[in-house]
Amino acid sequence: MKIVIAPDSFKGSLSAVEAAEAIERGVKKALPESDATMVPIADGGEGTLETLVVATGGFTRSVTVMGPLGDDVEAIYGILGDGETCVIEMASASGIGLVPKGELNPFLATTYGTGELIAEALDDGYRKFILAIGGSATNDGGAGMLQALGARLLNELGGSVGFGGGNLKHVRKIDLEGFDERVADSTFLIASDVENPLIGPSGASFVFGPQKGASAEGVEVLDQHLEHWADEVERTTGVRLHDKPGAGAAGGIGGAFQAFFPSRMERGIDVVIAYTDLEEKLVGAELAITGEGQVDSQTASGKTPMGVAQAANDLGIPTVVIAGSVGDGIEALYPYGVIGVHSMVNRPMTLDAAMKEASRLLESSTEQVVRSFFHSHVQNKQGGLVL
Template sequence: MKIIVAPDSFKGSLSAVEVSNSIHLGIKRVFPQAEVLQLPVADGGEGTMDTLVSATGGEKREATVVGPLGNKVEASYGILGDGETCVIEMASASGLALIPDGKLSPLKATTYGTGQLIKKALDDGFSSFILALGGSATNDGGAGMLQALGLNILDEQSKPIAYGGGELNKVTKIEMESFDERIKGCQFLIASDVQNPFIGSEGASHIFGPQKGATPDMVRLLDQNMDHWANEIEKVTGIQLHELPGAGAAGGIGGAFLAFFPSKMKRGIDIVLEHTGLIDSLKGTDLVITGEGQVDLQTASGKTPMGVAQAAHRENIPTVIIAGSVGEGVEILYQFGVVSVSSIINRPLTLRESMKNADVLLTTSAEQVVRSFFHHRLHREGGIYIEN
């Protein structure tokens, strides 16, 4: 018997590796001799760099950069096991997790540190990049990132604008002369599931601004400023970001990459599955187990469980999902080879209790899932289930 365990993290509780270990333990309680292949994954958000580095036997390098609020932070970028591909996780330099509680500042938050990480990798000789955009604290349209790479973004006094989306309305000129020429000779693969445009009711500011601390008034201001910024970008590049799908990713940095970099976007989960070897490992697999903290209708938009299930479904392999909690709309997942979705909660618990005991709950849940799924291949012998 072969079972693949390929979960994402349970955010705020367990890493993807820890989730995988807990599920593995539950399987082994039922099938001590089973072949269990652990392939913890991510969908392009936080944890993507660690997942790819670990799966390929790569390494990480540290750098001190400008954080989202302008202070110095310690960030890192990854190098895949091929020694040639650099993975930059935006959250490492410009993420929400770097901002203390109560200090969110969407008008001032900058992507400058992300640009510094890219420059550091360029200085180290890399030309192939994977950029994971999840978990950003910013709404500056990628302006800070571009400034760190030498783009001159100037106001009417021909002075560089300050950090943040609140400054974008001041842009009157973009000078390309000092923009890092090495970028033209590189390849940038953008890991993002977001299809939101740069501006408008479905754009970066309206959809993602509130989770970064933007009030309704701030959202309107940021959207107006992003519109102005898109106009200025179009003057220089000829590219219209305003309604371009994916341009609104990570506060608009997706648009900056599409306009100024030789880049293409791809679902984060597909990039991760390719590099972790899950697809190649599916042959001969009886069951795939995946999961994440919350599974609901949004999961079908390309989050980890959906991507894993789709890959398994193409090989006619069933998938079960184990989640911290199960919301509405999960029925759509059954169209893609998912045979069941279950929560780890097995008794009345507070959120704090369930997060604190997630490892034990996961192990118990995995055991029950496996017992149920393989009931027809088992018989009871001395209280231990053994495969026929």
């Protein structure tokens, strides 16, 4: 009896690999003789690098780069098992998790470190890139990344413009004379499920700015600065980012890739499914189990549980979702083949307690879900019904 285990990370408590291992233990308690196949998954956000590296038998390299607020951070990039493809997770260098909550400031936060990671990988000879751009602390339109790769952002006096979304208003010229020529000889696959434009009510500042520390007034100012930046980008490259889908991803870095890099954007979950061979590993399974920390109405917009369920459903395989918490709107997952959404929290407890006990809770919940599913499965088969 084959069960495919394909969870995302449970943020703050379990990586995707750790979650898969906990689910596997639960499956084995319920069905010791089962064939439990682990395929840790991510959707383009944090954990994508680890997932792809583990799935393909690759390796990682550690690099000291500039963090979002200018301090040094230890970031990593990964090389897939093919020895040619470099995976860069923006959150590793420019992520919101690198900034203490009270210090979040999109006016100052820069993507410079992400550019440094790309430069290091180029130095090491890599020309094929996957960029996972979720979880950023920035709203600088990717300006810092361009600066790290040799572009000069000049003010009206010809001086260099500082870092962060607050300085974009000073840009009067984007000088690409020193921009790394190796970029043009490379390919960049951008893993992101964000389709927001760069500016406006649905743009980077208004939608994502508040979670990065922007006030209501600050959001409006940041949007104005990004509009000015978009004008300068269009003047320089001919590419209009203002209302371009995906340009607002990760504080506008999605737009920078669209305008300055030979790139294409794909839904993060689709990229990971392809590189982990999930569809091939699902063949012959009777159940797929997936999950993540929070499942709600947003999950059906391209997050891991929906992507796994879609892939399984195409093969006629039902999917069960196990989550840390379950919010409103989960019925949106049912058309994709999800037959149940379960919380692993089995009694009243604080969030801190649930996160500390996450591995045990996930294991226990999985055991109960699998026992229930396969009891019903057997009963239906004995009654002549096909589940």
